[in-house]
Amino acid sequence: MSVSRLLERLLQTLPVLLGVSLIVFLMITLTPGDPVEIMLADSRATPEQAAQLRADLGLDRPLPERFLVFLGNALTGDFGISFFHRRPVWDVIAERLPATIELTLAAILLAIAVAIPLGVIAAVKRDTWIDRTLTAVSLFGVSLPGFWFGILLILLFAVQLGIFPVGGRTSFDLEVTRVTGFLVLDSIIAGRADALLAALRHLALPAITLGLPTAALLARVVRSSMAEVLTSDYVLFAEAKGLSHRRVLLRHALKNALIPVVTVAAIETGSLLGGNMIVETVFGWPGLGRLVVESIFARNYPLVQAAVLLYAVTYVMLNFTADLLYTALNPKVRL
Amino acid sequence: MSGALLQVRGLRTVFPTRRGPVAAADGVDLEIAAGEALGVVGESGSGKSVTFLSVLGLLRPPGRIEAGEILFDGRDLRRLPRGALRALRGRQMALAMQDALSALNPAFTIGQQLIETLQAHGLAKDARAQAAAALTRVGIPAAAERLDDYPHQFSGGMRQRAMIAISLAARPRLLVADEPTTALDVTLRAQVLDLLDDLREQDGLALALITHDLAVVAERCPRVMVMYAGQVVETGPTTEVVASPRHPYTRGLLESLPRLEDPDRPLHPIPGQVPDLARLDGGCRFRNRCAMAQPACMGPTPLVDLGQGRASRCLRAVEVTP
Numbered sequence: 001m002s003v004s005r006l007l008e009r010l011l012q013t014l015p016v017l018l019g020v021s022l023i024v025f026l027m028i029t030l031t032p033g034d035p036v037e038i039m040l041a042d043s044r045a046t047p048e049q050a051a052q053l054r055a056d057l058g059l060d061r062p063l064p065e066r067f068l069v070f071l072g073n074a075l076t077g078d079f080g081i082s083f084f085h086r087r088p089v090w091d092v093i094a095e096r097l098p099a100t101i102e103l104t105l106a107a108i109l110l111a112i113a114v115a116i117p118l119g120v121i122a123a124v125k126r127d128t129w130i131d132r133t134l135t136a137v138s139l140f141g142v143s144l145p146g147f148w149f150g151i152l153l154i155l156l157f158a159v160q161l162g163i164f165p166v167g168g169r170t171s172f173d174l175e176v177t178r179v180t181g182f183l184v185l186d187s188i189i190a191g192r193a194d195a196l197l198a199a200l201r202h203l204a205l206p207a208i209t210l211g212l213p214t215a216a217l218l219a220r221v222v223r224s225s226m227a228e229v230l231t232s233d234y235v236l237f238a239e240a241k242g243l244s245h246r247r248v249l250l251r252h253a254l255k256n257a258l259i260p261v262v263t264v265a266a267i268e269t270g271s272l273l274g275g276n277m278i279v280e281t282v283f284g285w286p287g288l289g290r291l292v293v294e295s296i297f298a299r300n301y302p303l304v305q306a307a308v309l310l311y312a313v314t315y316v317m318l319n320f321t322a323d324l325l326y327t328a329l330n331p332k333v334r335l
Numbered sequence: 336m337s338g339a340l341l342q343v344r345g346l347r348t349v350f351p352t353r354r355g356p357v358a359a360a361d362g363v364d365l366e367i368a369a370g371e372a373l374g375v376v377g378e379s380g381s382g383k384s385v386t387f388l389s390v391l392g393l394l395r396p397p398g399r400i401e402a403g404e405i406l407f408d409g410r411d412l413r414r415l416p417r418g419a420l421r422a423l424r425g426r427q428m429a430l431a432m433q434d435a436l437s438a439l440n441p442a443f444t445i446g447q448q449l450i451e452t453l454q455a456h457g458l459a460k461d462a463r464a465q466a467a468a469a470l471t472r473v474g475i476p477a478a479a480e481r482l483d484d485y486p487h488q489f490s491g492g493m494r495q496r497a498m499i500a501i502s503l504a505a506r507p508r509l510l511v512a513d514e515p516t517t518a519l520d521v522t523l524r525a526q527v528l529d530l531l532d533d534l535r536e537q538d539g540l541a542l543a544l545i546t547h548d549l550a551v552v553a554e555r556c557p558r559v560m561v562m563y564a565g566q567v568v569e570t571g572p573t574t575e576v577v578a579s580p581r582h583p584y585t586r587g588l589l590e591s592l593p594r595l596e597d598p599d600r601p602l603h604p605i606p607g608q609v610p611d612l613a614r615l616d617g618g619c620r621f622r623n624r625c626a627m628a629q630p631a632c633m634g635p636t637p638l639v640d641l642g643q644g645r646a647s648r649c650l651r652a653v654e655v656t657p
Contacts, residue, residue: 231395233437239393241452241501242425255442331442331485 009323013316020312021074024305025067035059035083035299057083070305079306084298089306093288098181099169100280100287104272106203107211112265114215119222119261120254126227134219141216146275150209150282157205164205167284174198206283210275214268221264226257259329266322270315339366340541341390341428341509346403348382348389357612359385359398361565364638369508370535372542374552374573376588377562380609383545386562387511391430392420407509426456429507433514435498439486445470445497446482452504466504473500473530492523499527503534509541510534516551528555549588553577558644561585564609564620567638571645579656581647583625586655619648627651 036054045053054060058069073080079089122134158166165171170183176190184203187196229235230253238252239245276289284290288307295303348360360382367373375383388394390405392412405412407428412420432438440448449466453459463482470478473496486494495515502510512531516524532555534540544556552559553573560570561584569582580586587605594600607624619636622628631650638648649655 233432233434234440236393236395237430237432237438237498237501238440240391240424240430242421242423242455242505243451244421244455247451247455252440252443256440329442331487 009320013320016316017309017312018071021071021305021309022067024308024312025070026063029063029066029301031299033299035301038299039083057081070302074306074309079309080302082295082300082303084295084300084303089302092291092303093306093310095181096286096288096291099183099285100273100276100289102182102184103203103206103210103280103285103287104269104276106207107272108214108265108269110207110211111215111218111268114211115218115222116254116258116261118215119219120226120249120257122219122223123226123230123257124249126223131223135223138216138219141212142220144213144216146209146213147278147282149212150206150279153205153209154282165202167202167282169202169286170195170198206279206285209282210272210279213275214272217268218261218265221261222257225260226253229253229257232256255329259326262325262329263322266318266325270311270318273311273314339368340408341365341367341543342404342406343386343390344404344406346386346389346405347401348385348394348398349401350398352613354613358401358565359612360389363403363562363565363567365560365567365570367509367541367543369541370539371558372531372535372544372556374549374556374559375543375545375562376547376549376552376559378547378609380564380612381562382565383562384513385565387430387513387543387545391424391428391511392417393424393430422456425452425502425507426505427507428509428511429502429505431499431502431510431512431515434518435494436486436491438498439494439501441486444483444485445489445501449482449501449504452501456505458505469500469504470497472503473497474526475500492519492526495519495523495527496530499530503540506538508539509543511543511545513545514547515544517546517548524551531555549577549592561588564615565612566620566648567646568621568648569646570638571641571643575643575645581641581645581652581655582621582649583627583655584621587624619650627654 036050036057036059040050040053051060058066061069070080077090079093081087082089082092085092118134118138122131125131153164154166157164174192174195176183176186176192176195179186179189183199184196187193187199234256235248235253238248243252273289276285276287277293278289279285280287280289281293288310292304292307294300295307343363343365346360346363347358349356349358351357359380363382363386365373365375365386375387377383385394385398389400390407390412394400400413403413407423412423415423439445446463446466449469450459450462453462453465458465463479466482467479470481475481475493475496481489481497486497489497495518499512499515510531515531516527519527528551531540531542531544535542542556544552546552549559556573558571559573559576561568561576561582563584569576569580569585571581576585577589580589584605587603590603591605593602605624610620610623616633617635618633619625619628622632625632627649629651636648636650638646639652640646641652647655
């Protein structure tokens with residue numbers, strides 16, 4: 001892909017992002033509930049003090065002005081001060097972001113690792129009992145509500161069997177020096193096997209909860225895409241050349257079958273960010289999703305705006321990445 | 336012809352369908368010797384491709400061979416373990432397909448697809464040089480540079496030749512060419528067919544040329560086999576079959592062809608349709624479309640040897656050509 005085409009594609013994302021920021025801004029400001037009242041709920045502030053706080057936070061300005069201020073600041077990376085934490089929004093988000101990225105990556109990697117073999121097996125054994133069982137299981141997996149499934153996993157594996165912890169990211173006595181913010185990486189950097197194990201054990205149940213519906217969906221995509229590719233002439237031709245069955249399947253068929261899977265996986269990664277809010281709340285995972293949920297309840301406008309904008313940027317970038325991967329897999333596509 | 340490279344006896348290939356099993360190839364006998372070209376003619380669904388996919392062991396499930404012998408170089412391919420059959424495919428017997436654009440994998444370069452064929456048969460020594468030589472052999476200029484091109488970067492005729500180069504990379508002794516020129520224009524068609532002729536004469540390649548185009552067969556194949564509804568209905572030396580067909584279906588095929596020397600001759604398409612293979616009786620399968628049908632055609636119609644290498648499945652074979 002040429003650099004100019006790349007830039008053009010990037011520019012195309014701008015209107016989307018602008019639209020998202022406007023919608024987010026309007027939705028949150030038009031929602032009933034006054035952040036100042038919530039912040040001062042427990043104190044005995046006078047109306048004058050409340051008015052002063054409102055002016056300090058810029059909430060007495062007209063809406064369009066507040067939106068433009070928000071946009072202008074956002075462009076310079078300044079998302080304002082979190083009402084609740086009284087610290088820059090970006091600092092608060094940056095603190096929580098690695099936990100969410102770690103969980104999302106674990107979930108999508110798990111989903112891909114499960115989906116590709118299952119989808120391939122179902123496609124190769126299509127219309128047999130193996131295929132039908134896998135299809136039924138994946139339909140079940142797609143339909144699972146995350147919050148319910150997460151609670152079930154906690155009850156079984158954490159409460160009853162005690163194999164995995166109930167929630168959180170790690171044990172208090174196994175904290176390691178924060179370098180990247182990714183506990184798995186930080187544990188490896190610190191050379192602490194016990195901390196790494198603790199991090200992975202804490203990661204397991206939330207990653208499964210988050211990743212399983214995606215795995216089920218991806219497995220269905222892999223199956224149908226693979227089944228189609230397996231009837232293609234080039235698979236027959238590859239077999240006619242005397243290649244091994246394994247090579248025909250895993251090289252000739254899979255590379256082509258994965259093209260649509262990549263797109264779905266990238267878009268699903270974006271949806272996982274939304275799923276995070278539920279899973280992080282169920283598992284007490286100190287990530288961005290839970291922060292956003294808390295902030296919505298607290299009417300912490302700046303933080304919610306910044307977070308949702310971040311989600312939108314991530315989503316758009318994931319789609320962009322999907323296009324790039326698509327080009328890499330399919331030499332016929334020159335974007 | 337006991338020295339034939341490929342001998343098929345009583346091949347019956349069945350596909351289960353919702354309406355019962357369908358024999359897409361039903362009692363097919365054929366022989367091809369080294370250096371010989373057999374034209375296999377018939378309309379779509381006549382069983383010509385299924386017959387040769389059965390030979391190559393490339394039937395897609397649920398299709399399966401129910402009966403018959405497939406002798407290649409004296410060995411019964413049906414009794415070979417899967418691995419041994421795979422080792423023969425590409426190395427001893429190869430397939431060239433109708434549409435190179437769909438037969439070549441779009442995600443790999445021509446070179447990769449050529450070289451992996453060589454590797455699969457333990458011929459990887461100087462694989463790149465061999466691959467370039469294989470492309471040169473089919474008349475692709477600047478072959479070494481084109482190895483790194485993807486199939487879509489080739490023109491149609493080049494792509495077809497590249498596909499044939501891949502089929503022939505490991506120097507097989509038998510090539511099954513399934514409509515190899517149907518997608519090509521007249522000039523390219525001649526080029527590809529010339530190439531196959533050369534390989535046959537120089538390397539003693541045995542060729543099965545599957546086509547619905549009798550004109551191509553008349554031009555290139557000394558012997559022809561006509562298939563209809565899963566059966567061989569007529570076989571013999573091409574010049575004689577074309578001059579005096581011994582089966583009404585063959586005659587019908589010839590009469591439906593336009594002729595250069597007599598452009599005003601009316602064309603006679605064969606009326607009616609191929610019978611439903613799931614609803615066959617024991618009689619002649621062509622009789623519902625045949626002007627010569629008589630009550631006896633309801634009974635069995637075996638392939639009868641007419642002498643001089645000719646055979647027909649018609650009870651009134653000698654009457655077909657006046």
